Amino acid sequence: MKPSALFIIRGDPRVSHRPAEAIRIAAGVGTWKKTDITVYLHGPAVLALSEFVDELVDEDNYTRYLPILGEFGRPIYVQAGEPCLEAIEPATLPYEAIDEHRLAELAAAHSNVIYF
């Protein structure tokens, strides 16, 4: 059975490079199609889906690698109720807002959970 990895990406992309790096890694690993990749954005990390990424650290990672994540055939999951969600419309990729219960189900369904 093909392994699967859930990337839980936290941090504020306006001040930290780590969300951008996590997006790069998720896309770069998923491209090889040996592992099914799912991405969940928590807190301000949802800003990665904003059309305007020029104020984010390492903005190139978002323009270059987010479209690859969109090709994996599943939505990007985001934290339901996160205030920053209002700032990302229109989002660059389809997303689904989920609560913690659903996140727990997702984590249980993946062979790897990777926190960034």
Place this chain on the structure above:
Amino acid sequence: MLHGKKLGILISTHPNQPGFHHGLGVAEAALAEGVDVYLYCIDDAVKGVGDARLQALKQKGVKLYACAYGAQRRNLPLSDLAIFAGLTVVSDLMAGTDRFISFN
């Protein structure tokens, strides 16, 4: 029981962070149990490839990889301290080890 099993470890934290050393601790314990350990340093962890404890683990048999892109971005020279590689290796570790864990 664990002998011959394969463990993949991804570390992304700076070497002065606890996560880096927790990762090395797991690698050390696994190695002592006869596990084949594959350790990949990415992001800020590339600054730690020369760490004495990590190099000692490499001498004992840990297969040590580091992110070439991360090193390049931080102006770190590519050296024989680790095998500098791309994300294809991370993909292979996720798919090809019995257990894959990360310290971020």
